Amino acid sequence: MKEIRIHARAGQGAITTASLLGYAYFLKGACPYAFPSFGAARMGAPMNAFVRVDSKPVRLRSQIYEPDYVIIVDHTLMRGYNCFSGLKEDGVAIINSREEAVEVPKVKAKQKVFVVPANEIALKYIGKPLGNTALLGAFCAATGELTLDNLIEAIKHRFSAKLQEANVKAAQEGFDFVKSKIKR
Amino acid sequence: MAIRIEPSPAIGRGRVKELLEGSRAVAEIIKLCKPGVISAYPITPQTHIVEELAQIVADGSLSAQFVNVESEHSAASLVLGAVATGVRVYTATSSQGLFYMAEVLYNIAGMRLPVIMTDAARAISAPINIWNDHQDALSLRDSGWIQFHAEDIQEAMDLHLIAYRLGEDKSVMLPVMVCMDGFILTHGLETVDMPTQEQVDKFLPPYKAPYKLDVENPLTLGPLVDPEYYMEARYALNQTHKEVLTLIPKLTAEFAQVFGRTYNGLVEGYQLKDAEKVIVAMGSVCGTIKEVVDELRAKGKKVGLLKVTALRPFPANQIYEALKNAPKVAVIDRALSLGSYAPLYAEIKAAFFGKARKPKGINSFVVGLGGRDITKDSIKEIFRLMNGKEKQAEFIDLKPELLKESYE
Numbered sequence: 001m002k003e004i005r006i007h008a009r010a011g012q013g014a015i016t017t018a019s020l021l022g023y024a025y026f027l028k029g030a031c032p033y034a035f036p037s038f039g040a041a042r043m044g045a046p047m048n049a050f051v052r053v054d055s056k057p058v059r060l061r062s063q064i065y066e067p068d069y070v071i072i073v074d075h076t077l078m079r080g081y082n083c084f085s086g087l088k089e090d091g092v093a094i095i096n097s098r099e100e101a102v103e104v105p106k107v108k109a110k111q112k113v114f115v116v117p118a119n120e121i122a123l124k125y126i127g128k129p130l131g132n133t134a135l136l137g138a139f140c141a142a143t144g145e146l147t148l149d150n151l152i153e154a155i156k157h158r159f160s161a162k163l164q165e166a167n168v169k170a171a172q173e174g175f176d177f178v179k180s181k182i183k184r
Numbered sequence: 185m186a187i188r189i190e191p192s193p194a195i196g197r198g199r200v201k202e203l204l205e206g207s208r209a210v211a212e213i214i215k216l217c218k219p220g221v222i223s224a225y226p227i228t229p230q231t232h233i234v235e236e237l238a239q240i241v242a243d244g245s246l247s248a249q250f251v252n253v254e255s256e257h258s259a260a261s262l263v264l265g266a267v268a269t270g271v272r273v274y275t276a277t278s279s280q281g282l283f284y285m286a287e288v289l290y291n292i293a294g295m296r297l298p299v300i301m302t303d304a305a306r307a308i309s310a311p312i313n314i315w316n317d318h319q320d321a322l323s324l325r326d327s328g329w330i331q332f333h334a335e336d337i338q339e340a341m342d343l344h345l346i347a348y349r350l351g352e353d354k355s356v357m358l359p360v361m362v363c364m365d366g367f368i369l370t371h372g373l374e375t376v377d378m379p380t381q382e383q384v385d386k387f388l389p390p391y392k393a394p395y396k397l398d399v400e401n402p403l404t405l406g407p408l409v410d411p412e413y414y415m416e417a418r419y420a421l422n423q424t425h426k427e428v429l430t431l432i433p434k435l436t437a438e439f440a441q442v443f444g445r446t447y448n449g450l451v452e453g454y455q456l457k458d459a460e461k462v463i464v465a466m467g468s469v470c471g472t473i474k475e476v477v478d479e480l481r482a483k484g485k486k487v488g489l490l491k492v493t494a495l496r497p498f499p500a501n502q503i504y505e506a507l508k509n510a511p512k513v514a515v516i517d518r519a520l521s522l523g524s525y526a527p528l529y530a531e532i533k534a535a536f537f538g539k540a541r542k543p544k545g546i547n548s549f550v551v552g553l554g555g556r557d558i559t560k561d562s563i564k565e566i567f568r569l570m571n572g573k574e575k576q577a578e579f580i581d582l583k584p585e586l587l588k589e590s591y592e
Contacts, residue, residue, distance in 0.1 A: 023203055024202060031375055033201065034372065034373040035367070035371060035372035035373070041228070041314060058374075058471075059336075059471030059473045060471060060475045060563075061468045061469065061558070062560065063559075078311060079514060
């Protein structure tokens with residue numbers, strides 16, 4: 001079983017991110033359970049979305065406290081929350097930010113952190129600072145959980161026309177960004 | 185913030201599997217049941233279900249009237265009127281909305297009208313809270329509605345199919361409420377088997393009302409009934425509930441033949457054989473409990489789960505048979521009957537009163553009110569606490585630091 005925790009603010013597309021991730025796993029033949037957890041019922045309020053995935057149907061309904069992977073859609077949340085809380089010894093975190101704009105906490109030896117300028121990528125292709133698909137591309141490269149093709153297929157299922165094309169490009173660039181970091 | 189994942193045929197052993205949000209899955213099932221009239225008023229976390237249905241009707245995929253109303257009281261009244269004319273109907277609500285429907289719900293049951301409704305189970309104000317527990321549904325348990333509780337999205341879908349067959353059966357003619365945990369199931373995405381229209385049509389024939397409002401054959405429904413007649417009407421309602429207990433297993437057997445999924449429909453045991461400690465629960469928490477049962481069984485602990493699917497009619501005999509040999513039982517309530525015993529616990533305990541064979545201890549735990557997360561540790565704590573003296577409405581995961589404030 002793998003557990004993914006997404007940190008975002010309501011309105012930033014975290015549920016779409018979780019459902020795209022869930023769908024990509026579904027296409028791979030795995031059994032995902034993707035679900036949100038809202039705080040205050042308003043835009044901008046900190047919230048989580050989760051994906052729990054296994055080879056058999058997921059029965060566990062609790063939130064995720066010891067994630068294998070963390071995706072931080074809004075790095076300003078790191079000021080007030082420990083977004084790394086419970087991250088597994090060999091866990092991977094992906095932060096939507098620029099290297100110089102974020103203070104990455106010290107992590108354990110086997111943990112990995114990737115800071116991905118996902119909003120900039122999104123602005124380039126989508127025209128809005130919605131870095132979710134770029135982050136998911138980065139997730140595929142950083143974790144090896146899913147192929148980029150799995151993700152692109154999920155994006156094509158969710159979006160159509162220009163939005164589809166833009167999000168596929170954003171995912172590709174997020175993927176390439178992390179791949180280039182790993183090579184270095 | 186609707187999640188639209190379009191259904192697509194995918195992987196699977198010859199069946200069509202889809203990854204769907206619970207609300208979407210239920211809306212798709214309702215579409216396949218072909219109601220003629222739908223009315224609802226949006227309330228979190230029920231909203232996605234009726235949004236999806238409004239879209240389905242607007243798209244022309246379902247030939248039905250979707251009637252927008254100004255309140256839940258009107259939504260319930262509208263489907264009451266519609267079903268009384270012999271049309272299949274659907275509505276959905278949650279929490280305060282269910283309460284606002286309350287007087288109409290009693291009328292629907294008393295008038296013997298098969299309205300099918302989804303309750304996206306949610307806590308009750310005050311304090312206002314939009315998250316999941318079972319206080320809304322439990323508070324309506326005496327309304328005369330048949331009440332089912334779903335463990336996962338697939339079961340929520342399937343229970344709606346069973347609900348229509350059951351409620352519209354000539355020998356029943358009762359409304360059915362299908363409860364699915366708010367957010368956990370309504371907003372969660374899971375892989376489900378979506379039945380075909382042919383399968384649904386095979387299991388669920390069109391609704392033929394044994395009585396209806398018809399200008400050609402005038403009929404009075406819901407008249408004033410004086411003391412000479414009232415008790416018999418209520419007695420008949422109660423009798424039908426008893427008969428439903430024998431009808432549900434017959435319908436679920438038929439359901440299994442058409443759809444290939446087996447449910448008991450009343451109660452379901454998990455690892456009950458030789459179990460020394462059994463938790464009784466309803467709804468999605470049963471999944472979490474099954475995980476814990478497997479973990480503890482792997483360590484040699486003899487533990488099990490009894491899931492209650494039908495709260496009304498209450499399957500007291502089935503519960504007695506399932507638990508009579510279990511030395512220790514713990515009942516999880518996700519609701520309260522303030523000032524008394526926890527509601528599910530009280531009924532389980534009553535099922536054993538005066539019986540020779542019964543558990544040595546029947547414990548009562550209150551868990552997950554207002555969306556307080558229920559973790560594997562919460563469940564393990566309950567199994568641990570069952571060792572001691574019988575517990576009375578013991579709250580799990582309470583924060584003592586929040587209980588210290590007082591006004592002098």
